[in-house]
Amino acid sequence: MKIVVNWERCEANAVCVRAAPEVFRVDDDDRLHLLVDDVPSELRPKVEKAVRACPRGALSLEEP
Template identity: 35%
Template sequence: MKVQVIKDDCISCGLCVNSVPAVFEWDDDEKAIAITDHVPDKLEAEVEDAIDSCPTDAIEEI
C-alpha cells in the first residue's frame, strides 16, 4: 500500500500524524505528508482508519 496527502486539501487537523506517526508527519508548511514509500503491512489497518477518518478526504491510496 502507498498513500499520499493532497496538500491543498489538508487542514492540518493532525489526525493522521497523531495516529500513524511512522507514516505521516508535518512538512514545513504544517501540512501532513506521507514519509514512507510503502506502508508496512502491520500499519495498513491504522492507515486505512486515517484515510477513512480524514475530515477533508486529503489522504489517498495510490
C-alpha cells in the same frame, strides 16, 4: 501500497498523525510529511484508519 495526499485539501490538522504517527508527521510550519514511501503491511490498518479519519477527505490509497 502508497498514500496519495490531495495537498489542496489537507489543512495539516494532524488527525492522521494521531491515527498513524509512524507514517504521518506535521512539522512546526504546519506542513504534512509522509514518513514512508511504501506502506508496510503491518501499518496498513493504521493507515486505513487515518484515511477514514481525515476530516478533509485528503487521503487515499493507491495499490501498485
